[in-house]
Amino acid sequence: MAAYVCTRFCINKSKGSIRFIQRRYRVQTKWVSPKFPATELALHNFDTSYSKQLRGLWPSIRVAMLCEQKYGALINSFSSAPNVITELERFNRARTCCSSTQYKSQYQMSCFPKGDISRFKPARPDSSGILGYYLLDAASVLPVLALDVQPGRTVLDLCAAPGGKTLVLLQTHSVTNDLSGSRTMRLCRTLQSYLPKEFLDENKIHITSTDGRQLRMTEEKSFDRVLVDIPCTTDKHSAMVEENNVFKRSRTKERQKLPLLQTQLLLSGIQATRQGGNVVYSTCSLSQLQNECVVQQAISLAQQELGITVQVQDLRWFAQRFSDTFHFAPQLSVGELILPHLRANFGPIYMCKLQRMN
Numbered sequence: 001m002a003a004y005v006c007t008r009f010c011i012n013k014s015k016g017s018i019r020f021i022q023r024r025y026r027v028q029t030k031w032v033s034p035k036f037p038a039t040e041l042a043l044h045n046f047d048t049s050y051s052k053q054l055r056g057l058w059p060s061i062r063v064a065m066l067c068e069q070k071y072g073a074l075i076n077s078f079s080s081a082p083n084v085i086t087e088l089e090r091f092n093r094a095r096t097c098c099s100s101t102q103y104k105s106q107y108q109m110s111c112f113p114k115g116d117i118s119r120f121k122p123a124r125p126d127s128s129g130i131l132g133y134y135l136l137d138a139a140s141v142l143p144v145l146a147l148d149v150q151p152g153r154t155v156l157d158l159c160a161a162p163g164g165k166t167l168v169l170l171q172t173h174s175v176t177n178d179l180s181g182s183r184t185m186r187l188c189r190t191l192q193s194y195l196p197k198e199f200l201d202e203n204k205i206h207i208t209s210t211d212g213r214q215l216r217m218t219e220e221k222s223f224d225r226v227l228v229d230i231p232c233t234t235d236k237h238s239a240m241v242e243e244n245n246v247f248k249r250s251r252t253k254e255r256q257k258l259p260l261l262q263t264q265l266l267l268s269g270i271q272a273t274r275q276g277g278n279v280v281y282s283t284c285s286l287s288q289l290q291n292e293c294v295v296q297q298a299i300s301l302a303q304q305e306l307g308i309t310v311q312v313q314d315l316r317w318f319a320q321r322f323s324d325t326f327h328f329a330p331q332l333s334v335g336e337l338i339l340p341h342l343r344a345n346f347g348p349i350y351m352c353k354l355q356r357m358n
């Protein structure tokens, strides 16, 4: 047993002041670990399903999933901090790992070379408080690049919080949405740290917090590009972190319903796309059930129930272009999957690009 000092706030209503009160609590040091840790349940589930799905590839992917995540630094083109890229390259030995050839200055990502597991320093603010780069799994930029956003195009980011992909999207007129109020607040904080105040004031971005399944789009309101970056089993997080783990026993039903929610959100995304426009569906899971099966189910429901024809776009050329940096799964029935690998520990990220034909 040990005694800890705990500080409490106390608001004195009559005087309107805040006082600090120091109290001594006796806290039990004995930690009672859960009988079934969610991370173990996740790994058991993955071993059962992914050893069948990925066969000989699974043991090495498993090792990578249990090792530290590798990050990339998305250069913030809104920051006026000088020499962000040079500093990253010179002092951190990072190099540019992906950039858009059409809009090079818009999308630029630095990451450490293969096998280098160094960490980036936290980004520093420029004179207006805007941060120079955003750290994220470098592979999670690929679904946005596959969406091929161009100036003047309207974009909907259907499940946007905490906002990593929104930042990549943001040189266009964008609408971003997330169901969760608290996560939408987090999205707002991300945008405030990375975008100039004038950009937010000019209403170039609309932030909404509604259920993505209830968008009820009309033709006039539809978008050129829609990103459906879906809630999923977030495999790497689930294998490593107890907190907010979807494999907790208390969340079994929620987890089992994920493929249904994912199909409904993708269908909603397809409905929100204008004729000829594109949708990119993405997850951070290896699961066939949440990836290819959801895409195939949504395509057939769109045809049968909504009379909307959707075509899968070939992303093999795209995977080829980034194969120096990322490890892609051998050919899938639809879409591309980035596999975690010890020398380039990004992903898992699944993405599939669709085109609405009518």
Ligand SMILES: C[S@@+](CC[C@H](N)C(=O)[O-])C[C@H]1O[C@@H](n2cnc3c(N)ncnc32)[C@H](O)[C@@H]1O
Residues within 6 Å of the ligand: 158, 159, 160, 161, 162, 163, 164, 165, 166, 177, 178, 179, 180, 183, 210, 211, 212, 213, 229, 230, 231, 232, 265
């Ligand atoms: C994988 S996260 C999105 C990550 C984000 N795109 C990024 O890059 O930072 C999935 C998000 O979907 C949101 N979500 C879950 N159910 C939803 C629904 N029915 N409609 C809209 N968003 C939903 C969750 O709150 C969560 O923030």
